[in-house]
Amino acid sequence: MFKHLLVPVDDSDLSIVNVGEAIKLARSFTPPLKLTFFHAASDDAVQGDGSTPYDELRQHHVLADGAMVAVPPPAAAGTGERVVDEGRALLAKAAAAAQAAGVPHATHETHGDKPAEAIAKAARHCGCDGIVMSSHRRSGVGALLTPSVATKVMRLSKLPLLITRAEAADRHPDASRATALIQDEHRSLAAVLYALRHRVDDARRGDDPLDRALVAEMLLYLHEYPERRHHPKEEASLHRLLRHHGDRGRDLLHRLEAQHLREYELAASLQAACDACPDRAVGDDPTLVRVDEALAALAAHVWEHMRLEEHELLPLALEVLTPREWRDVADVFAGNQDPGFGEWSEQDFRRHFARAATAAPLPQARAGG
Numbered sequence: 001m002f003k004h005l006l007v008p009v010d011d012s013d014l015s016i017v018n019v020g021e022a023i024k025l026a027r028s029f030t031p032p033l034k035l036t037f038f039h040a041a042s043d044d045a046v047q048g049d050g051s052t053p054y055d056e057l058r059q060h061h062v063l064a065d066g067a068m069v070a071v072p073p074p075a076a077a078g079t080g081e082r083v084v085d086e087g088r089a090l091l092a093k094a095a096a097a098a099q100a101a102g103v104p105h106a107t108h109e110t111h112g113d114k115p116a117e118a119i120a121k122a123a124r125h126c127g128c129d130g131i132v133m134s135s136h137r138r139s140g141v142g143a144l145l146t147p148s149v150a151t152k153v154m155r156l157s158k159l160p161l162l163i164t165r166a167e168a169a170d171r172h173p174d175a176s177r178a179t180a181l182i183q184d185e186h187r188s189l190a191a192v193l194y195a196l197r198h199r200v201d202d203a204r205r206g207d208d209p210l211d212r213a214l215v216a217e218m219l220l221y222l223h224e225y226p227e228r229r230h231h232p233k234e235e236a237s238l239h240r241l242l243r244h245h246g247d248r249g250r251d252l253l254h255r256l257e258a259q260h261l262r263e264y265e266l267a268a269s270l271q272a273a274c275d276a277c278p279d280r281a282v283g284d285d286p287t288l289v290r291v292d293e294a295l296a297a298l299a300a301h302v303w304e305h306m307r308l309e310e311h312e313l314l315p316l317a318l319e320v321l322t323p324r325e326w327r328d329v330a331d332v333f334a335g336n337q338d339p340g341f342g343e344w345s346e347q348d349f350r351r352h353f354a355r356a357a358t359a360a361p362l363p364q365a366r367a368g369g
């Protein structure tokens with residue numbers, strides 16, 4: 001029987017679905033199976049010379065004592081560094097999803113231009129006894145989950161290949177795509193919350209004093225992403241369409257929108273607590289304790305909100321929305337239809353996320369498992 005599965009991760013929509021399906025599969029066992037999420041960046045991208053131009057975000061954060069912390073724009077990273085950060089951010093999201101589901105997990109990353117070989121080698125290196133892949137690629141530019149890669153992996157690896165989903169068998173592809181994209185945005189918030197929790201725990205233990213510039217960057221994401229992108233997209237697409245289908249979801253939508261407002265208040269409280277906390281704070285410093293408490297309050301609120309959305313809102317939407325409406329929701333969440341809020345593009349957020357989510361180490365796979 002299986003104990004430890006390798007889950008290749010790339011930046012395609014299908015990879016998002018595959019991670020979710022792998023976690024469901026792992027949880028269906030008692031105890032849950034261990035998952036190792038694997039990403040391979042292409043050699044060309046990793047060896048880039050950094051000459052690719054980026055839009056500057058020019059984000060600065062003024063601390064309570066008047067000091068200004070410059071949040072380094074993602075443009076500061078060279079191409080290779082950015083690619084590694086973005087690959088690591090994909091792993092951070094997958095790890096956050098597994099952690100939230102109580103599934104033991106690790107991550108492993110490498111680079112190479114032969115995805116099938118890289119997957120087979122990673123499975124051997126990590127001591128996995130199976131590989132989880134999807135059979136079809138839906139969209140995106142990822143290279144790990146194409147049918148031809150799956151076929152090659154089958155040839156190269158003696159391990160069983162577990163196929164999680166076939167597009168042809170999916171009767172509601174737009175609904176699946178939309179719900180996967182929404183859950184992926186939740187994972188990105190969870191990944192940054194986990195990274196920040198890691199940093200605060202390190203400071204409380206005295207292992208690594210709080211780095212305010214880094215924390216400012218993470219807070220900026222926790223503040224801006226829900227307020228400027230995620231919640232407006234939910235309210236402008238999913239909530240609006242559900243309201244066209246009568247009163248069934250009225251109380252739930254009202255509650256969720258009130259939670260959005262409360263989340264901004266809790267994020268602002270965390271921001272204020274961090275502003276009041278001196279750089280390099282450690283241990284039981286009362287200002288650091290307040291940061292700890294404010295983070296716990298925000299995280300608990302966000303978990304409850306996401307739970308309500310994933311366990312009540314999405315099931316209701318799956319019951320009532322039409323395929324055409326789901327296509328609209330999927331397009332909004334994929335960034336194809338910009339609801340017109342905020343100044344950052346999806347790409348800006350992606351770059352910023354990569355920096356915020358990788359601010360804490362990920363659990364690394366050990367050779368041989």
Ligand SMILES: [Fe+2]
Binds near residue numbers: 231234256305309
């Ligand atoms: Fe929400």
Ligand SMILES: [Fe+2]
Binds near residue numbers: 230234306309
């Ligand atoms: Fe949400």
